[in-house]
Amino acid sequence: MSDVRKLTYGGAFNEAVRQAMEADENIFCAGEDIGAFGGVFGTYLGLQAKFGAHRVVDTPISEQAIVGLGIGAAVTGLRPIVDLMFMDFICVAFDQIVNQAAKLKYMFGGEATMPLTITTGGGAGLSAAAQHSQSLEAILCHIPGLMVVYPSNPYDMKGLMTACIRENNPTIMVKHKRLLGMSAHVPEENYEIPLGKANIMRAGTDVTVIAYGRMANETLVAAEKLAADGIECEVIDPRTLQPLDTDSIVESARKTHKVLVVHEAVKFGGLGAEIASQIHELAFDYLDAPVARIGAPFSPVPFSPALEQHYLPDAASIEAGIRNLVQRS
Amino acid sequence: MSTVGIIVNPNAGKDIRRLVTPATHTSDVTKIGIVRRAIVAAAESGAKRILLVPDTHNLAQRAADGLDAPVEVLDEPVSGSRHETIGAARRFRAEQAGAVIVLGGDGTSRDVAVGWPDAPLIAISTGTNNVFPTAIDGTSAGAAAAFVARGIVPLAVVGHRSKKVVVHIDDRGVVHEDLALIDLAFIDAMFVGARAIWDPLTVRAVVAAVATPASTGLSSIAGRIHPVGRFEPGGVFVRLGPGDRHVRVPLAPGAFTTMHIAEVRPLADGETITMKGQCVLAFDGERERPVSADATVTAHIESTGPLLIDVDHALILAARDRIFDATNHHLTKDSHGS
Amino acid sequence: MDLSPPVQFDLHRRMVRIRVFEEAAGRLAEANKLPGFLHLYVGEEAVAAGVCAALNDDDHITSTHRGHGHLVAKGGDFNRMMAELMGKSTGMCKGKGGSMHISDLSLGMLGANGIVGAGSPIAVGAAFANKYRGRGQVAVAFFGDGATNIGAFHEAANMACALHLPIVFACENNEYGEFTPRSATMAITDIVDRAAGYGMPGVIIDGMDVVAVHEATLEAVARARAGGGPSLIEAKTYRFYNHHGIQNLGLKYRPDDEVARWKERDPIFTFEDRMIENGTMTRDRVDEIWAGLRGEIEVAIKFAEDSPLPTPDQILVDVYTSMTGAAQ
Ligand SMILES: Cc1ncc(C[n+]2csc(CCOP(=O)(O)OP(=O)(O)O)c2C)c(N)n1
Ligand SMILES: [Mg+2]
Numbered sequence: 003m004s005d006v007r008k009l010t011y012g013g014a015f016n017e018a019v020r021q022a023m024e025a026d027e028n029i030f031c032a033g034e035d036i037g038a039f040g041g042v043f044g045t046y047l048g049l050q051a052k053f054g055a056h057r058v059v060d061t062p063i064s065e066q067a068i069v070g071l072g073i074g075a076a077v078t079g080l081r082p083i084v085d086l087m088f089m090d091f092i093c094v095a096f097d098q099i100v101n102q103a104a105k106l107k108y109m110f111g112g113e114a115t116m117p118l119t120i121t122t123g124g125g126a127g128l129s130a131a132a133q134h135s136q137s138l139e140a141i142l143c144h145i146p147g148l149m150v151v152y153p154s155n156p157y158d159m160k161g162l163m164t165a166c167i168r169e170n171n172p173t174i175m176v177k178h179k180r181l182l183g184m185s186a187h188v189p190e191e192n193y194e195i196p197l198g199k200a201n202i203m204r205a206g207t208d209v210t211v212i213a214y215g216r217m218a219n220e221t222l223v224a225a226e227k228l229a230a231d232g233i234e235c236e237v238i239d240p241r242t243l244q245p246l247d248t249d250s251i252v253e254s255a256r257k258t259h260k261v262l263v264v265h266e267a268v269k270f271g272g273l274g275a276e277i278a279s280q281i282h283e284l285a286f287d288y289l290d291a292p293v294a295r296i297g298a299p300f301s302p303v304p305f306s307p308a309l310e311q312h313y314l315p316d317a318a319s320i321e322a323g324i325r326n327l328v329q330r331s
Numbered sequence: 332m333s334t335v336g337i338i339v340n341p342n343a344g345k346d347i348r349r350l351v352t353p354a355t356h357t358s359d360v361t362k363i364g365i366v367r368r369a370i371v372a373a374a375e376s377g378a379k380r381i382l383l384v385p386d387t388h389n390l391a392q393r394a395a396d397g398l399d400a401p402v403e404v405l406d407e408p409v410s411g412s413r414h415e416t417i418g419a420a421r422r423f424r425a426e427q428a429g430a431v432i433v434l435g436g437d438g439t440s441r442d443v444a445v446g447w448p449d450a451p452l453i454a455i456s457t458g459t460n461n462v463f464p465t466a467i468d469g470t471s472a473g474a475a476a477a478f479v480a481r482g483i484v485p486l487a488v489v490g491h492r493s494k495k496v497v498v499h500i501d502d503r504g505v506v507h508e509d510l511a512l513i514d515l516a517f518i519d520a521m522f523v524g525a526r527a528i529w530d531p532l533t534v535r536a537v538v539a540a541v542a543t544p545a546s547t548g549l550s551s552i553a554g555r556i557h558p559v560g561r562f563e564p565g566g567v568f569v570r571l572g573p574g575d576r577h578v579r580v581p582l583a584p585g586a587f588t589t590m591h592i593a594e595v596r597p598l599a600d601g602e603t604i605t606m607k608g609q610c611v612l613a614f615d616g617e618r619e620r621p622v623s624a625d626a627t628v629t630a631h632i633e634s635t636g637p638l639l640i641d642v643d644h645a646l647i648l649a650a651r652d653r654i655f656d657a658t659n660h661h662l663t664k665d666s667h668g669s
Numbered sequence: 670m671d672l673s674p675p676v677q678f679d680l681h682r683r684m685v686r687i688r689v690f691e692e693a694a695g696r697l698a699e700a701n702k703l704p705g706f707l708h709l710y711v712g713e714e715a716v717a718a719g720v721c722a723a724l725n726d727d728d729h730i731t732s733t734h735r736g737h738g739h740l741v742a743k744g745g746d747f748n749r750m751m752a753e754l755m756g757k758s759t760g761m762c763k764g765k766g767g768s769m770h771i772s773d774l775s776l777g778m779l780g781a782n783g784i785v786g787a788g789s790p791i792a793v794g795a796a797f798a799n800k801y802r803g804r805g806q807v808a809v810a811f812f813g814d815g816a817t818n819i820g821a822f823h824e825a826a827n828m829a830c831a832l833h834l835p836i837v838f839a840c841e842n843n844e845y846g847e848f849t850p851r852s853a854t855m856a857i858t859d860i861v862d863r864a865a866g867y868g869m870p871g872v873i874i875d876g877m878d879v880v881a882v883h884e885a886t887l888e889a890v891a892r893a894r895a896g897g898g899p900s901l902i903e904a905k906t907y908r909f910y911n912h913h914g915i916q917n918l919g920l921k922y923r924p925d926d927e928v929a930r931w932k933e934r935d936p937i938f939t940f941e942d943r944m945i946e947n948g949t950m951t952r953d954r955v956d957e958i959w960a961g962l963r964g965e966i967e968v969a970i971k972f973a974e975d976s977p978l979p980t981p982d983q984i985l986v987d988v989y990t991s992m993t994g995a996a997q
Contacts (some may be wrong), residue, residue: 347885
């Protein structure tokens, strides 16, 4: 099969949006530079040309208003996709995301639906420095009412983005900036990956590693190296971070008895803390070692490549972390 | 015929004088409002074509949008410079406009005079310290313009010939002809910079065709010493510097200063003034043209400016002729503004 | 009072310093020698130079993502700036900030900023402190046309006026925010039309004319120092290069003839021509100045290239005022 159809991570995102827009006239996109220019990461390329400026809207630099636009349109019957160029900019729009989008349905006694998708570029590794590199997913996962999705590959991207758009709750789709060019098989027909379902990327018996976004791929590289030494890792990509597929994680922990969580967000207060805690609560008696975590040091993302490279976990540091964990017991 | 042209200068009323004095800011929205009112009034008053030219701020198009009036935004180049106004005046002459409404300051009317020296003009002030244009509401301006364009009120009666300062510059063999409608000033400076003039010490001399104490700016210097009316022949030359007369002058709106007068010389129609030396020439209050130490600048005043339409007079004549009386059409279908 | 020749030379030097720095940075980026984003100031030099020349060393400025020009105009050191762009430990921010966060508090430059609009509220804070201390300092907030669409700008403008602070809002209206024309994102053409809504004067100046910018800023700063409150200066300007970097990659979003028209009005070359015509400068002297500054920038590049990279142990340094973070 030499001619399997391949798409990039960014292309898969684009195709999910395009197919959804073709199927549903209530869907529109809005964000900075996404129209004529196609978005600074090119993820919205060609959509305005196809669907027109009324459905793919160039907005002012007004993050609060961009999210507000999405909330108002969602609660009155449309299905908006709004883009916040960099994940860091959620901070600019935080009231709208946290106090409005997330809570509206609840506050209205359930009388509202919020089929809103917020898309944003997350992650470090481009020397984009402290305000354009952050991984702030843990903050979002802390907010009841939000759903947070973070794909690690093109196939998942398309299926998850499709699910986000169809979802009737506010979703935040994080696109990892360094995965945009990653290419892999993506079916042309439309498909959906259910939100809240983890993906067991690699089955294994010796240790469970939970990783998402770009770190899932780094973990796979580490796992292959360890396999050569006879260490079999089970690699789980939760894909959806809120709601988290705790069942799959706990089941794997009970099987391998050792768990490592990897993310590129700072370790303190990161999602790894929540996952470790859940495993300790639900599978303590099965563990051979405390759940281990790998994350970034507790500092803003540094600019210099010399620092950023050390700041971010990678296959080598994950491999070392796994060896460390396996050696216990 | 009955064609009315409207020119709106997007740049008027926003320069540095808002910073150095309490001058008024004229926003785009204000200008669009005046033009809209003028269009509606001109259409109401029987103009068959109301012409506009495009501008960098899209004021003309936005003013015309959605109006039930015979209004056209002509296809003219948008340069963002004074050539927009000059070109519009030329075009309106070619289109045989019977009256032109211009929104801006003295400089904007000057540009009209460059493009169409004899333009029948209603000049509405949206600039800063203006002498040539005055505060006229768009509604009155539009009606008067239409009546003049239709020939219902005769231009020969309500149009008054204004003056201009004709300027000849010979700078190292490069000859340039220019004009001002109110005044030409010689400014001690090397740069055009922020264009407006608010530092009294830099003003070396002024040749004024109109010198009125009821104005602010350069014209008020001469106006407070030797007033010269808008329509009387000749003008006045004032040289600043050590002398025995000192006058208090509002060089910019709401900002008074003492000027020292070295010389005051009434100028007859056509009488020439010659100046030499490095300076920046200011036309109608704006620094515009630096000249070198070798330059010779001559200037004289002529009564060959645009025909200024007296809006009050035009509307009074129309009223006397019962032009405003409603027709049967109006009585069956009344439209209250909007 | 016309600009004295020394003031003219100062304005010129500030502009050429910016140009030389930015051209070098652009070249290095094209050669893949600078990591990260690089928002170049080429074309807009008259604004930073004209404004900063009207300020004292202890006056404050806040900047934007397009911040090198502001720092150079405030007197920024080539060596340490270039080292910062390369992420070296000798850089202004020890390699941790880079282009988008370049700053020098000793020059009153409170930082380039990666968040559009975020500088203005900070400038309000600096202006407040200046008024509070009563030392006659002023603050200038630089921001783009696009930044006036963000809430932070509006809140800052209103608060500055409500508290009657010594601040100048200096808008660089270059007609684009990234790749989208201004006209697509606001229904007004002149940013100054917003000023009246807050109760401050707003003036438009030719941002390609350093003398015009300087004259206006002198007035605005004098007004602020004298207790006259905030004002807004809108400089109509243009960036000659892409939103980031030099090359326009991807879709074309500005017509070639528009770019060419603005380039004809190059703020440095037109000013040089004027000075030469006025007899305050000669062509030879102009060439000397460029050559001298180009020499300085070569030294800076060498300095930066020879400088050490920061070591990994520096990651946790300066997160808090003490040596290391509270947790890791
Ligand atoms: C809060 C925020 N939103 C969006 C961006 C992405 N962004 C960076 S620069 C820019 C355009 C800014 O336009 P303008 O203020 O006109 O400045 P210019 O780049 O033209 O100098 C945008 C949208 C950002 N950095 N911060
Ligand atoms: Mg801009």
